[in-house]
Amino acid sequence: MHVVGLSILSGSHLPLVADVIARLKEAGLDDLPVVVGGIIPKEDASALKEAGVAAVYTPKDFELNRIMADLVRIVEGAAERAE
Numbered sequence: 843m844h845v846v847g848l849s850i851l852s853g854s855h856l857p858l859v860a861d862v863i864a865r866l867k868e869a870g871l872d873d874l875p876v877v878v879g880g881i882i883p884k885e886d887a888s889a890l891k892e893a894g895v896a897a898v899y900t901p902k903d904f905e906l907n908r909i910m911a912d913l914v915r916i917v918e919g920a921a922e923r924a925e
Contacts, residue, residue, distance in 0.1 A: 843874065844917045845896075850880040856889060863894050875920045877913065879903075896920075 846866070850858055859878055866872055878890055879899040887898040896916045903909060 844920070845913060846874055846876045848876065848878045848880075850878065850882075853881070855880055855882055856886060859890055859895060860893060873920060873924055875916045877916065 846862065848855075848859065848862060855878060859876065863872075863876060866874055866876070872894075875896040876894065877897045877899065878895050882890070882898055882900050887900070890898050897912055899909060
């Protein structure tokens with residue numbers, strides 16, 4: 843696995859992402875990038891990034907080519923840090 847993608851539409855993105863990141867750390871996978879998508883307010887997006895999320899996508903982000911390029915950049919960055 844190169845990246846974890848979470849799509850959360852329930853509004854519970856803050857606790858769910860915190861739980862996933864904590865479990866990744868417990869498993870020794872804290873270098874694995876996490877990206878999140880959903881209906882996420884700007885202030886929550888900032889909190890998610892502060893918690894370690896690599897990228898946050900909302901319904902306003904619909905340019906698939908840009909998103910795919912972002913994911914490639916995120917995965918490549920994680921691979922470089924792991925070397």
